[in-house]
Amino acid sequence: MSKKANPLWSFFSSVKLTIILLILIVILFIAASFLPQYGDARQYVQGLSPAAAAVFLFLRINDLYHSPLFYLLLGMLSVNLIICSINRFYFSWQQFQALPFPEPAGIFDNSSPNSIAIANQDIKSLSSLIEAFLEKKFGCVKNKNTENGIIFSAGRGRFSVFGVYIVHTSILIMIAGGLAGSLFGFKADVNIREGETTDTVYIAGRGMQKLEFAVRCDKFTVEFYDNGAPKTYRSDLSFIREGKVDYQGALLVNHPLTYSDIRFYQSSYGLAPDTKAVLTYTGGREKKASVVLAGGDSFVLRGNNATVQVLRVEEDIMSMGPAVKLRVSSPRKNYEFWVFQHIEEIKKANPGLLSQVPMFNPGLFQPYLFSLERLEQEYFTGLHVVRDPGTAIVALGGILMVIGLFIIYYLPQQRVWVRLESTAQNTVITIAGRTRRNQAALDRRITELQLHLKENLRA
Amino acid sequence: MSHTMILSIVTFVYFTSFVFYLFRMILGREFWGRLAMIFAWSGLALQTAALILRWKASYDLGIGHVPLTNLYESLIFFAWAIVFFYLIIEWRIGNRAAGVCVVPVAFLIMAYTSIAPDINNRIEPLIPALQSNWLTTHVVTCFMGYAAFTVAFGCGLLYLLKNQIAGKSENTTGFFSRLPALNLLESLIYQSAALGFVFITIGIMTGSIWAHYAWGSYWSWDPKETWSLITWLIYAIMLHVRYVAGWHGQRLAIISLVGFASVLFTYLGVNYLPGLHTYIQS
Ligand code: HEM
Numbered sequence: 001m002s003k004k005a006n007p008l009w010s011f012f013s014s015v016k017l018t019i020i021l022l023i024l025i026v027i028l029f030i031a032a033s034f035l036p037q038y039g040d041a042r043q044y045v046q047g048l049s050p051a052a053a054a055v056f057l058f059l060r061i062n063d064l065y066h067s068p069l070f071y072l073l074l075g076m077l078s079v080n081l082i083i084c085s086i087n088r089f090y091f092s093w094q095q096f097q098a099l100p101f102p103e104p105a106g107i108f109d110n111s112s113p114n115s116i117a118i119a120n121q122d123i124k125s126l127s128s129l130i131e132a133f134l135e136k137k138f139g140c141v142k143n144k145n146t147e148n149g150i151i152f153s154a155g156r157g158r159f160s161v162f163g164v165y166i167v168h169t170s171i172l173i174m175i176a177g178g179l180a181g182s183l184f185g186f187k188a189d190v191n192i193r194e195g196e197t198t199d200t201v202y203i204a205g206r207g208m209q210k211l212e213f214a215v216r217c218d219k220f221t222v223e224f225y226d227n228g229a230p231k232t233y234r235s236d237l238s239f240i241r242e243g244k245v246d247y248q249g250a251l252l253v254n255h256p257l258t259y260s261d262i263r264f265y266q267s268s269y270g271l272a273p274d275t276k277a278v279l280t281y282t283g284g285r286e287k288k289a290s291v292v293l294a295g296g297d298s299f300v301l302r303g304n305n306a307t308v309q310v311l312r313v314e315e316d317i318m319s320m321g322p323a324v325k326l327r328v329s330s331p332r333k334n335y336e337f338w339v340f341q342h343i344e345e346i347k348k349a350n351p352g353l354l355s356q357v358p359m360f361n362p363g364l365f366q367p368y369l370f371s372l373e374r375l376e377q378e379y380f381t382g383l384h385v386v387r388d389p390g391t392a393i394v395a396l397g398g399i400l401m402v403i404g405l406f407i408i409y410y411l412p413q414q415r416v417w418v419r420l421e422s423t424a425q426n427t428v429i430t431i432a433g434r435t436r437r438n439q440a441a442l443d444r445r446i447t448e449l450q451l452h453l454k455e456n457l458r459a
Numbered sequence: 460m461s462h463t464m465i466l467s468i469v470t471f472v473y474f475t476s477f478v479f480y481l482f483r484m485i486l487g488r489e490f491w492g493r494l495a496m497i498f499a500w501s502g503l504a505l506q507t508a509a510l511i512l513r514w515k516a517s518y519d520l521g522i523g524h525v526p527l528t529n530l531y532e533s534l535i536f537f538a539w540a541i542v543f544f545y546l547i548i549e550w551r552i553g554n555r556a557a558g559v560c561v562v563p564v565a566f567l568i569m570a571y572t573s574i575a576p577d578i579n580n581r582i583e584p585l586i587p588a589l590q591s592n593w594l595t596t597h598v599v600t601c602f603m604g605y606a607a608f609t610v611a612f613g614c615g616l617l618y619l620l621k622n623q624i625a626g627k628s629e630n631t632t633g634f635f636s637r638l639p640a641l642n643l644l645e646s647l648i649y650q651s652a653a654l655g656f657v658f659i660t661i662g663i664m665t666g667s668i669w670a671h672y673a674w675g676s677y678w679s680w681d682p683k684e685t686w687s688l689i690t691w692l693i694y695a696i697m698l699h700v701r702y703v704a705g706w707h708g709q710r711l712a713i714i715s716l717v718g719f720a721s722v723l724f725t726y727l728g729v730n731y732l733p734g735l736h737t738y739i740q741s
Contacts, residue, residue, distance in 0.1 A: 015702040019699055019703060022692050022696050026689050026692050026693065029686075033682045033686060065680045187675070225522070229586055253587035253590070254588065254591045254672050265674065391671065391677060401664075405660060
């Protein structure tokens with residue numbers, strides 16, 4: 001009684017409040033979907049009067065999904081939900097416990113005329129027939145002798161009254177999970193070049209964050225379809241703890257990797273700014289040798305004290321394909337020349353080119369001859385790094401919600417009563433049913449039941 | 460015959476079915492209703508065949524995937540699901556009146572797929588983000604939900620129509636008298652909306668599972684996500700209104716129209732707002 005008297009309690013136990021809150025949340029969402037979110041608040045308030053700007057900043061119009069207004073609505077909805085559920089639970093419990101007898105008053109009064117079957121059979125066999133029918137269709141059957149005849153009762157889906165509580169609890173669980181995620185989780189990004197290792201990630205708005213372990217990108221692969229659309233992005237990652245590789249795995253889009261509570265996602269990729277050239281050279285007293293260099297790198301020609309420096313690495317120079325520009329510094333003289341990857345084709349297309357343009361001659365520094373095997377482009381992989389302890393909670397809420405909805409809509413409570421009334425000449429069978437959901441469906445079942453009974457009685 | 464050819468025939472068949480449902484309503488003869496129903500079932504069977512052919516065609520191209528991955532394919536599936544749900548309900552309740560409001564929606568969608576200039580009907584390979592079984596479940600459940608909401612919308616429209624007429628004059632004659640009873644319509648609105656609500660709940664969940672695997676966040680307040688939540692909330696409101704005194708019939712019908720508008724915006728309008736799901740435009 002004291003609960004009823006409390007105005008705050010009755011305010012929060014009203015379904016009208018639920019509807020108003022849901023409508024307000026819908027309005028907030030509509031606003032948020034049209035107004036740019038996550039924008040810079042200062043841009044927004046430019047040109048507003050100071051008072052308007054204050055209201056604006058207070059309401060966080062630029063980030064409505066994290067605004068006090070939204071949290072207030074969610075909080076009120078939660079309180080509404082909890083109080084409403086507590087308030088109704090006793091009533092639902094009574095319904096759950098409801099005994100089949102006495103049958104609801106007047107239930108047989110407005111059974112439609114065609115719900116009455118007349119038979120000239122003895123009560124005993126009729127009773128067992130009806131009992132078997134109800135048993136098959138509804139499960140557990142009870143009966144009782146009354147002054148109006150025998151009444152059978154059967155029902156199913158008693159548990160259905162709790163479906164609503166499961167759904168509503170699941171909403172609270174999901175709100176809690178979402179909150180846990182935003183309080184205790186983080187979302188970060190990191191780019192790692194092939195072959196490199198890192199242990200820090202970047203959190204937008206919070207800066208760099210050190211992880212308890214390091215991640216190495218062993219390899220990044222991208223594949224394309226014939227039409228140029230991307231087919232696969234894949235990063236092979238190693239997770240390193242205390243200097244040892246602890247776990248290795250392939251990361252693909254739609255197949256994240258989880259390591260020590262933190263999930264990694266393939267989110268982007270790109271070419272690292274410096275491309276490496278794979279050069280080979282022959283000459284001097286050496287056999288063919290091979291080096292891998294980026295622009296600016298240099299090496300010493302063994303057996304000669306000349307130094308070779310890579311001045312430029314070009315993916316396509318003068319439409320003649322990949323090339324590197326080298327400078328050879330020897331004690332006597334310096335040489336600068338280009339080494340093209342496709343030198344053979346170039347020579348064929350332009351006979352005499354090398355003698356006319358010595359700069360294009362890869363053998364300019366005799367007796368050495370350089371060639372460019374290929375350019376090695378390095379990719380970096382862009383990873384999204386997430387820790388969200390709320391995910392499991394939200395998932396639990398989701399599963400409960402679906403279970404609850406199924407209980408509400410597909411296992412509805414249905415109760416039927418059948419009365420066998422003996423008069424002087426015959427026996428009258430009356431069937432009636434009650435459900436709190438979809439009475440029409442139950443009425444159809446009852447009609448089916450009647451037809452079935454009639455057929456069997458005739459047989 | 461190619462599946463696109465069959466789909467053009469299906470468009471025509473749905474149109475014919477709609478015309479016959481209209482005849483039924485105006486002339487009041489069940490003969491037309493039966494004919495309309497036969498056309499609707501045939502259209503559905505043909506469309507099913509076309510969907511299977513398209514599915515097979517994608518495997519023949521070596522890029523096999525369920526035909527549910529772009530705007531064109533989802534529109535075709537939407538039309539299919541609308542007719543499917545409607546026919547099931549027609550069969551269950553034994554009344555053909557709502558066909559005149561529901562079947563034309565399927566027809567319009569089919570027609571839209573063939574005339575809209577920015578709709579691409581080629582079968583294309585799947586980019587990595589779309590290579591997920593959750594995506595298939597997500598699309599199927601969402602569109603089942605949308606289809607059920609379409610049926611609720613059709614019944615809501617009939618309800619308001621009948622309510623307006625019946626409210627004005629007592630002796631309703633002509634085709635309005637042949638519309639189903641208001642309480643049958645109300646229960647149809649409610650039942651289909653509840654069914655749609657279950658489907659869209661599962662649809663939003665499978666969508667967020669997909670987002671969880673693909674983007675690392677089960678919810679990112681992308682406009683499409685927000686709008687699907689708006690739609691969900693509108694139907695949640697509908698499920699609750701009958702617990703508030705005086706919110707029956709008429710208001711339920713109005714919510715079914717508002718909800719359907721929200722479905723359309725979630726599905727098509729949102730593409731004009733920036734966000735993750737805009738790939739659908741391609
Ligand atoms: C987004 C939030 C909510 C959702 C999705 C939701 C969902 C549902 C569903 C599916 C039903 C069953 C409806 C039916 O009979 O067909 C229901 C019933 C109900 N809900 Fe909610 N609900 C929400 C919030 C609330 C809140 C905040 C309250 C607080 C008062 C509330 C109170 C009720 C009541 C009283 C019923 C009727 C229970 C019964 O049938 O005995 N709901 N809700």
